[in-house]
Amino acid sequence: MKSDHKMRLAAYYNPTGHHVASWRHPRAEADAPTNIKHYVDIARTAERAKFDLIFLADGNAMREANMEALCRSVQFVAHFEPLTLLSALAMVTEKIGLVATASTSWNAPYHIARKFASLDHISGGRAGWNIVTSQQDAEARNFSQEHAYEHADRYDRAREVVKIVLGLWDSWDDDAFVCNKDSGIYFDPTKVHILNHKSERYRVRGPLNVPRPLQGYPLLVQAGGSNDGRETAAQFAEATFSPHLNISDAKEYYDDVKRRMVKYGRDPEHMKILPGLSVIVRSTEKEANADFELLQSFIHPMVAREILSTMLGEIDLSGYSFDEPLPDLPDNDSGHYVSILAMARKENLTIRQLGMRVAGARGKNVIKGTPDQVVDYMEEWFLKGACDGFTIMPPYIPGALDDFCELVVPELQRRGLFRTEYEGRTLREHLGIPRPASQYASRRSRAAE
Amino acid sequence: MKSDHKMRLAAYYNPTGHHVASWRHPRAEADAPTNIKHYVDIARTAERAKFDLIFLADGNAMREANMEALCRSVQFVAHFEPLTLLSALAMVTEKIGLVATASTSWNAPYHIARKFASLDHISGGRAGWNIVTSQQDAEARNFSQEHAYEHADRYDRAREVVKIVLGLWDSWDDDAFVCNKDSGIYFDPTKVHILNHKSERYRVRGPLNVPRPLQGYPLLVQAGGSNDGRETAAQFAEATFSPHLNISDAKEYYDDVKRRMVKYGRDPEHMKILPGLSVIVRSTEKEANADFELLQSFIHPMVAREILSTMLGEIDLSGYSFDEPLPDLPDNDSGHYVSILAMARKENLTIRQLGMRVAGARGKNVIKGTPDQVVDYMEEWFLKGACDGFTIMPPYIPGALDDFCELVVPELQRRGLFRTEYEGRTLREHLGIPRPASQYASRRSRAAE
Ligand SMILES: Cc1cc2nc3c(=O)[nH]c(=O)nc-3n(C[C@H](O)[C@H](O)[C@H](O)COP(=O)(O)O)c2cc1C
Numbered sequence: 086m087k088s089d090h091k092m093r094l095a096a097y098y099n100p101t102g103h104h105v106a107s108w109r110h111p112r113a114e115a116d117a118p119t120n121i122k123h124y125v126d127i128a129r130t131a132e133r134a135k136f137d138l139i140f141l142a143d144g145n146a147m148r149e150a151n152m153e154a155l156c157r158s159v160q161f162v163a164h165f166e167p168l169t170l171l172s173a174l175a176m177v178t179e180k181i182g183l184v185a186t187a188s189t190s191w192n193a194p195y196h197i198a199r200k201f202a203s204l205d206h207i208s209g210g211r212a213g214w215n216i217v218t219s220q221q222d223a224e225a226r227n228f229s230q231e232h233a234y235e236h237a238d239r240y241d242r243a244r245e246v247v248k249i250v251l252g253l254w255d256s257w258d259d260d261a262f263v264c265n266k267d268s269g270i271y272f273d274p275t276k277v278h279i280l281n282h283k284s285e286r287y288r289v290r291g292p293l294n295v296p297r298p299l300q301g302y303p304l305l306v307q308a309g310g311s312n313d314g315r316e317t318a319a320q321f322a323e324a325t326f327s328p329h330l331n332i333s334d335a336k337e338y339y340d341d342v343k344r345r346m347v348k349y350g351r352d353p354e355h356m357k358i359l360p361g362l363s364v365i366v367r368s369t370e371k372e373a374n375a376d377f378e379l380l381q382s383f384i385h386p387m388v389a390r391e392i393l394s395t396m397l398g399e400i401d402l403s404g405y406s407f408d409e410p411l412p413d414l415p416d417n418d419s420g421h422y423v424s425i426l427a428m429a430r431k432e433n434l435t436i437r438q439l440g441m442r443v444a445g446a447r448g449k450n451v452i453k454g455t456p457d458q459v460v461d462y463m464e465e466w467f468l469k470g471a472c473d474g475f476t477i478m479p480p481y482i483p484g485a486l487d488d489f490c491e492l493v494v495p496e497l498q499r500r501g502l503f504r505t506e507y508e509g510r511t512l513r514e515h516l517g518i519p520r521p522a523s524q525y526a527s528r529r530s531r532a533a534e
Numbered sequence: 535m536k537s538d539h540k541m542r543l544a545a546y547y548n549p550t551g552h553h554v555a556s557w558r559h560p561r562a563e564a565d566a567p568t569n570i571k572h573y574v575d576i577a578r579t580a581e582r583a584k585f586d587l588i589f590l591a592d593g594n595a596m597r598e599a600n601m602e603a604l605c606r607s608v609q610f611v612a613h614f615e616p617l618t619l620l621s622a623l624a625m626v627t628e629k630i631g632l633v634a635t636a637s638t639s640w641n642a643p644y645h646i647a648r649k650f651a652s653l654d655h656i657s658g659g660r661a662g663w664n665i666v667t668s669q670q671d672a673e674a675r676n677f678s679q680e681h682a683y684e685h686a687d688r689y690d691r692a693r694e695v696v697k698i699v700l701g702l703w704d705s706w707d708d709d710a711f712v713c714n715k716d717s718g719i720y721f722d723p724t725k726v727h728i729l730n731h732k733s734e735r736y737r738v739r740g741p742l743n744v745p746r747p748l749q750g751y752p753l754l755v756q757a758g759g760s761n762d763g764r765e766t767a768a769q770f771a772e773a774t775f776s777p778h779l780n781i782s783d784a785k786e787y788y789d790d791v792k793r794r795m796v797k798y799g800r801d802p803e804h805m806k807i808l809p810g811l812s813v814i815v816r817s818t819e820k821e822a823n824a825d826f827e828l829l830q831s832f833i834h835p836m837v838a839r840e841i842l843s844t845m846l847g848e849i850d851l852s853g854y855s856f857d858e859p860l861p862d863l864p865d866n867d868s869g870h871y872v873s874i875l876a877m878a879r880k881e882n883l884t885i886r887q888l889g890m891r892v893a894g895a896r897g898k899n900v901i902k903g904t905p906d907q908v909v910d911y912m913e914e915w916f917l918k919g920a921c922d923g924f925t926i927m928p929p930y931i932p933g934a935l936d937d938f939c940e941l942v943v944p945e946l947q948r949r950g951l952f953r954t955e956y957e958g959r960t961l962r963e964h965l966g967i968p969r970p971a972s973q974y975a976s977r978r979s980r981a982a983e
């Protein structure tokens with residue numbers, strides 16, 4: 086059991102929410118993707134509720150889908166770039182952590198190091214980097230390539246890029262800048278380090294032209310379920326957003342990743358595992374269910390079929406009627422294929438029914454109910470050691486976020502499961518994850534032994 | 535003579551100021567490079583004075599110099615990354631334009647397009663891009679290359695990158711996002727455009743995953759004196775920061791660049807030429823001179839000699855005594871070589887004296903005097919058609935910026951040379967430069983003719 090025994094909460098924001106038809110909900114802000122006022126409001130909402138951090142996902146392309154489905158959808162179409170957005174939000178918040186996604190496939194390590202270091206200084210030590218490898222060919226095509234890198238290659242690159250970025254963040258010792266007007270010395274020249282990284286893929290000399298981040302390193306975040314993904318998490322990640330749908334899968338992941346940390350000499354407490362949870366909470370179960378049905382009613386059948394196709398592993402369903410059952414399909418190694426097929430056969434669902442079912446959750450863990458029901462659920466996962474807290478994914482924003490903050494957070498606090506005030510100042514302090522020493526500092530102390 | 539006959543003013547901020555020893559001045563903020571409060575203050579100061587824009591220079595490396603000189607210096611050592619910084623400043627200002635530098639050599643066009651589009655939305659239409667080609671080998675070495683690209687190649691790349699970025703900004707028509715909750719249509723699929731740019735250097739498919747910038751395109755800014763630089767400016771730039779030291783050179787540049795615009799079908803009014811000007815202003819000439827001498831007294835001889843070496847075209851002077859005259863030197867094609875040599879011979883200066891002289895200005899146009907003297911000078915350049923305004927480069931910050939805003943701006947306003955209130959809302963509106971139509975809009979209207 087953790088020492089302070091409190092959950093950590095991340096607020097994962099898609100512009101209008103995580104439900105595929107979120108933007109049509111009366112309590113969603115339809116023009117959210119480039120409405121800065123909307124983001125200011127929802128950042129402050131999460132900070133008032135004492136969330137540990139805000140998290141923004143990202144991709145470097147418009148999502149690929151057939152146009153008839155895409156034009157009814159807001160997810161990954163066009164929206165603020167997350168780093169510029171979080172910098173802006175740093176100025177209208179004081180405590181909450183700010184985690185942006187950046188791809189190790191499509192960003193030069195020098196730029197990643199620089200921008201996150203800068204955000205860390207601007208925000209007073211609240212930056213985090215969600216490390217992703219980018220699986221979409223659509224992204225590759227915006228960077229002069231045809232295809233995303235292969236899975237193993239992607240993770241090899243990710244590990245190398247992380248290593249370079251950490252090295253660049255250590256370019257300057259914490260006390261390198263003396264700024265002494267009398268002596269005229271601006272920095273201590275013995276406290277700057279040239280990285281000189283050289284491999285087949287990258288030659289990066291350094292030093293970084295930003296002082297060492299306030300947090301030492303911005304928080305390292307990751308979300309990857311494969312063996313490579315778990316291994317990378319165990320090696321580097323200080324928080325993970327895991328996608329498990331039930332407590333036993335979540336606990337398997339939790340125990341596995343924390344066990345893997347040991348071989349990298351890491352303390353399992355120094356990673357917070359925060360499974361995603363999409364919550365619809367109302368004072369009665371009936372209202373919560375009705376709200377979910379309202380969201381479902383906004384899904385166009387075309388969108389439902391598109392998502393079903395994708396989740397079955399890019400199987401083309403456009404030739405079939407909406408009101409037929411799913412046809413016999415070739416086998417497929419998509420993670421969702423088996424469970425979706427089982428659901429379809431068991432309940433004898435039409436393509437339309439199955440599509441709506443799948444589209445409403447899209448692989449997320451969705452829970453609807455009263456404040457007590459939601460908190461019971463969260464408490465069980467937490468106390469049984471399936472997580473260190475949750476990544477809250479409001480199905481529509483701001484409405485469902487407001488509900489969570491007004492109804493769930495106070496109950497979590499009442500039960501002593503969540504903070505009532507920020508204890509620290511930096512994101513690492515919120516999460517209880519120590520500030521890393523520079524790799525040069527440990528070399529120095531080893532040399533002195 | 536321009537229709538509204540008002541100067542435009544840009545505030546060009548180096549963290550602690552443009553004088554090489556700026557940071558040691560009692561009225562400079564020594565820890566400015568990562569002090570966000572300092573930047574908030576100076577952004578608001580420029581906005582109160584109704585400056586058109588703030589400009590941040592940038593490079594992707596620590597400056598290369600010998601360590602004994604470098605460690606006494608703050609310029610291009612370690613500081614905020616400009617785009618993350620300007621996003622933050624967008625939230626604490628309302629009207630002033632925000633121009634950041636980004637290199638066409640070391641940034642993927644998709645990232646440039648995305649980040650500036652995002653900043654333009656965040657700031658309500660106040661973003662500008664200073665297009666630079668990056669001459670330093672030190673930058674190349676942070677991006678897996680040994681050397682900066684050759685001059686002509688750099689400008690070829692710059693033109694191609696600008697073309698791609700403009701194309702990406704046009705990915706979405708201005709009215710593409712209908713966000714109609716009733717019909718369920720989020721965007722009009724006929725209003726998204728796939729760029730599909732293909733060349734030997736770049737293959738960029740698009741569309742950009744950010745809606746068209748509020749200004750159509752963020753303002754395009756450039757500063758390059760060579761023939762290629764002028765040609766690129768004439769083709770694209772809507773503002774230039776030119777570095778001329780006297781009115782006749784400035785006028786030659788002004789007339790030449792505006793003349794070149796015509797062959798690209800552009801209206802010469804649609805570019806504002808803003809020569810750099812470093813101002814020390816005090817109520818008396820004596821005080822102004824004393825303030826400059828104070829700054830000069832802070833320059834370490836090592837720093838002076840380093841800058842002298844650089845400006846003579848990387849000639850090593852470390853073997854000579856500070857108190858000897860300049861030795862006979864091999865010829866050199868650096869832009870400053872001839873004038874510095876002439877100055878040295880004419881006044882028979884020692885290396886120390888010459889170094890201090892050169893280091894105090896570093897190729898900038900420095901003017902010291904009373905408010906009337908400064909405004910007379912600026913008025914003459916403006917009325918004689920040598921410029922459309924100025925890029926003010928405070929020698930130390932915040933002190934010399936405060937002086938300029940308190941003493942010079944009111945006198946400019948009294949003479950009717952500068953605005954007393956912002957007339958518009960966007961950076962383009964401040965400068966009187968029209969919002970560009972999408973390239974697809976003009977194709978459509980041509981097709982309809
Ligand atoms: C909660 C969550 C958030 C994610 N956010 C992003 C993201 O913003 N951008 C992205 O490219 N991938 C994102 N991913 C995808 C993961 O980075 C990873 O590629 C995916 O989970 C597949 O894992 P694997 O490659 O280890 O099989 C996210 C995954 C999860 C579970």
Ligand SMILES: Cc1cc2nc3c(=O)[nH]c(=O)nc-3n(C[C@H](O)[C@H](O)[C@H](O)COP(=O)(O)O)c2cc1C
Pocket residue numbers: 590591592593635665666667668669757758759760761762763764775776777810
């Ligand atoms: C006022 C001014 C500001 C500049 N800012 C930058 C900058 O931020 N980053 C950069 O790499 N170069 C900068 N430059 C350099 C120019 O982009 C250009 O490379 C230089 O003036 C040489 O021009 P040329 O290549 O046409 O000969 C600046 C130049 C001037 C005059």
